[in-house]
Amino acid sequence: MGLTITGHAQLMGGVALWVMVLNGGVAAQDAPVTPVTPLQRIVVGTGNDKVAIDTPQAVTVLDQEAIDAQQARTIGDLFSEVPGVTPIGSNSVLGESFNIRGIGEAFSGDENRIIIQVDGVNKFYEQYRMGSFFSDPELYKQVEVLRGPASSTLYGSGAMGGVITFTTKDASDFLDPGDRIGGRLKTSWDSNGNGWLGSAIIAAEPVKNLELLGNLNYRQSQDIKDGQGNDINDTDFSSVNGLIKARYTFGENDDQSVFASYENWSSDEDDQNYDQISWGPDFGEVDRTVTDQTAIIGYENSFYGNDLLDVKAQVSWSDTRVEQKNQDELCVQFAPPPAPPTCYYPFGYNSEYSYETWQGKADNVATFQLGESWMAYLTTGIDGQYQERRNPRDFGSYQRSGSGSHPEGETTNVGGYTQAELVWNDRITLIPGMRIDYSNVSVDSYVDGSGNTINLNEDKSEVGYSPKLAAMIKMSDWFGVFGSIAHTERLPSLDEVFTNYTLNDVEKELSNNFEAGFTLSFDDLALEGDAFRLKATAFRNNVTNFYASYWDGTSVVTEIIPKARYEGLELEASYATNSVYGTLGASLIRGENATTGGYLNAIPADNAFLKIGYLYRPWNLDFGWKGDFYASQDLVGDDEEKTAGYALHNLYAAWKPTEGHLADSEFRFNVDNVFDKSYRNHLSDDEGAGRSFKLSFARKF
Template structure:
């Protein structure tokens, strides 16, 4: 049955592209770049499986967490997601697990700063930040396209970019700002976001933003408490940019953002799997990211240098509430819950982009070097130490005619040292290195159709968490991914002014020498991802994305289904721009029944959830610059629990957003 489903969907895709081509003139034509103005543009001009969530979609989704924003991408699933602490991000079957918020195979960056998500027991991805701080999020699935950002990216890469003052001033001298209020019915949520932008000169700009997001306990579709703890999440960001040079070809950008959470007498287990056995804690969390970036882009195609210096610092201080665990105040509990964690990552990336030609080939060559210093404090339940790395990389997009050939190479060396281990008999220093890379090929026909294929190999170098397992300290985790796909993009296809974009991607990922999971030595994932978008001149638009996945694992119990493989899912959005001011849309998310489970694990029923949204943006008069958004999520108040999630999803939630730019 699984094979037939793959064959049917692949066969349908294979038939679709020739039929679309036949709808056009036989003579080849040169196409302009087409921007599909629906909820999300389909990135048909690259072999990389990437989805970009822009400011318009960020506003439209009214998400309470970053995780809730990116789960609309095919291949992305959440382990919960409606709270910042308990969120777990899974991409193509890797990322969050039932025990930890990460397996180190999904990378998250904020303005180039790598967020040091750790393997903290029963704590989520540690992505404590607010979606309102960001204007754009790129989600790359798989390993292809990751080598200029880091190593060990198997599931995918999430890159977030913060807002700039010029986004509000438009580059004009003066002041600008934006005030947003958001209210949610399920959990009595309230959010305030205040932005002030100032551009005193053409070359100088400043931005300050403060966000206060608060949410109480939420109910599921049956009216029962989800078990997700309430949160009070204040965040702020300051950012400045100075442009200089005789030709204004240099710039310095400095940004700082900070998010804090204080939890009192809350369950330690953020996933809610332990049934309260661990007890409660007082927990204080502070996440800070500082980025200084220098950009030099002279009138020379061989030189475009970007130097990015970042510092990411997160503290999670936890204090056990005596007597709160039904197991009693035993050392196993008190040591785990009284752990104070702190990890700091300092990184310098220097990258140059050169644009040049060699004969009939055009090159977009990106070369760089990275210096990474990660320090983790010793905690009761986790080893501390330092992880120092140096990496060099080169990625070249070579174009000739309809061909794009993209070789990529990365070399990374590592020195791990242990702190606070005077009584340990194990070595205190380990050295590792790895060469990794990939190749992607893309050919664009002259009729809007393109085909592509890629192969990539990467390694997860050992991590600080594994100091207590000496056998892992010189055993990098290895992964190989193969991909093949096709895309189609065309305007004026069925009627004047319409636009269609379709992209399908088939992949297989194999991971071996596994160290991230207990009793598992090999993991294999395969899947199909489809993204499509269609818009008409009369304002109608439709978006559809889908993923079908299947995973296997090998371990002490022999071959089994891969525990963290996501379920099959289809997401359809139909919308209508009634006027330039009013946009209405309906969204349906269908998740298949999960029956690929191992012995002793219950199957989980499929579900279909509906959301509706309306946006009103006056274009003139006293309300010009105002925006009103109304969204209703889980319209029919369905009680359901997604596969991989540890608790039910929220029931019906009415959201109201009022915003004004000035």
């Protein structure tokens, strides 16, 4: 029921400490600076580029510095400073998924409730007892999280939770003007699990305007330990991942470019639990190989001198594949003793799940000058994808297709969208938008549990609409208000339409979302050159025909809730001087079954984080403390466990020498969970990681 008394005291104590440190920092200042706070980072996922605080939507940007500072072991570790976003599932690199504003469940089909993209390519995997996204933090230079259904306009209908976009590194990130070759070497070590990373990046511009990048990473870890010193099962892993990119720029004024990239992540693990989510032993152990690939080719043309054309287009291929071998026989006592138990392989001797997807997209941004005061930016585009989902299972005498809960089949999606941004004197911004999506899911034939081939030849088509209207008004230089109204429709997935290979008459999920908030922006607040930014957002999301899936102790059950409601508050704030800085984030979310009055599953506990840091500029030394505060969660559904609140304390330091032999080097030292606290995140099925010492060294050349 909100932050507990202990949580309130710890949070208020942290705020008081922040104020005292800032007061001390004010006296120490003697050189003004223009700092950039997290709310001033550039957002590229909202149409026309803008800073985060000026978007009429809740959005958080993690730039390269923020990603490096996390020293993340897995992708989920990146989001500890993003309000409203919670990694779910487990600490296993193969068991992570995401929850945004209470939407996202470990056993639920969230393929278009939360859209995940890498360089504009949709990424999603579903096996119910596995995670949904497999990758490595070292591949990326920026991550954007757009919370709420308003992001559906540009990314796809049904994004009720929001969108997470990952941007991979570029050669230009490692090349100074005039360089022909450059790069970076990096290594890191994590005491919890004795994990380490080796990373090498080579960037080159062998001829003018041709940029090439190669990035190879190897990461491994033993099982990590919780706060009690116990091993957390299946958190050991090794992965090899890499990225190659090429871009050639040409044309008058270098206004055109062609580009291509290929990314590969793979992990080969033996003796893993089949169930990577809840560690249930009922499904036995497997030898498992996971491979994720993405290939892109594209073209961009800004049409120098023509404000009406700025075209970007790309086609891509994506394949996420999980191969499983040597599964244990499961033995079940169907008849009372002395009858022997029946032993069988529930998923066959070998099986392979795959999501293979071909995608294409193109858009254009037209710029209009509407008199002296008005500017308009019109984004129009089209995208489409064709996906084949396969799950052959080897039962010796025959190969079965899929399963009742995971049928094989094809999905085709085509969408068109338009979004206008009308700006008056940089004071008023209006953003109307509309998206229309067509989806078709189909199953031709399949092999049933007896080895018989069944010709189903059925399909189902739907059309979804996603209109929105957002507005931002700067009432003064320091105060702004914003709000949005967005509707989106999630089209039924292959699983929902063809459960047990039967064509089911399922309806679309409908979401109506309302958001409102305000911003504060102060420069020279306490001393010359400082900056304070704050953004507060309140939201309510009413969902009709909500599909809620959960494990009832025997099987995965899907319940259709006629009316569901999500609502909450989010806060982001930051302050920075020449040397002292601090950031604060908080999230409070409620989920209600509006039909029965009960609580929804998968609602994260109220939480907040507070970071206080100091930058000693003569040495370019950055160090500080971060606290993560989580309330107890007792607003749970009937089949969900309550969890206790907790607080985690973390320390960090980074040194970036600018002179001498160590120039262009970077040293980082983090201590996570300093007091080795024992805890469990409410949306995780395993215990949280105990204390960890992290070291990293990187050197650019």
